[in-house]
């Protein structure tokens with residue numbers, strides 16, 4: 001009503017955006033987003049079209065009246081595939097690519113140790129190509145998150161901001177590890193380089209990455225599914 005301070009419920013949803021919505025006979029779960037800037041202004045003018053009284057509320061106070069968007073959290077069965085599901089699919093693909101790279105490294109180690117038939121001569125080349133593809137895809141995925149997905153989520157869901165900052169910091173660690181691995185693979189000389197070191201580094205990346213993916217899936221998938229559909233290719 002144009003009071004000087006935001007209502008208490010607004011502060012509550014900034015801390016925890018998961019809400020239960022009751023409209024007449026219907027009750028459902030939703031996640032409350034707080035759009036900012038132009039998006040907020042566009043929605044507020046739509047509100048004014050339908051309920052001009054809000055202009056009077058705004059005129060009574062210097063604070064900007066916030067707009068809150070309730071994104072319905074659909075049941076697993078009937079909802080369309082969301083952006084969060086898509087994120088998990090990308091992670092699964094990256095997990096499998098890294099697993100394949102580790103299988104190749106295992107073959108190199110075993111071949112060197114003489115426990116299986118000699119390492120195929122083209123395995124080093126195969127690994128280089130595979131490593132390049134995997135690293136490129138991982139870099140694009142994290143750049144997209146850093147530049148678009150995470151800032152969008154942080155703007156709309158203030159409660160997620162600390163988790164998103166942690167995820168962003170993990171991207172830096174993963175990128176460093178990835179560069180080291182790429183250098184090891186590129187510079188690998190059969191008979192000279194230490195294949196065990198290469199495999200150990202890959203194991204380390206795999207474990208860091210799995211921790212990162214798991215934490216990310218646990219924190220952002222619900223919000224992403226509620227806010228955006230999966231991209232169509």
Ligand SMILES: [Fe+2]
Nearest residue numbers: 142145167216
């Ligand atoms: Fe990430």
Ligand SMILES: [Fe+2]
Nearest residue numbers: 087141145216
């Ligand atoms: Fe991710």
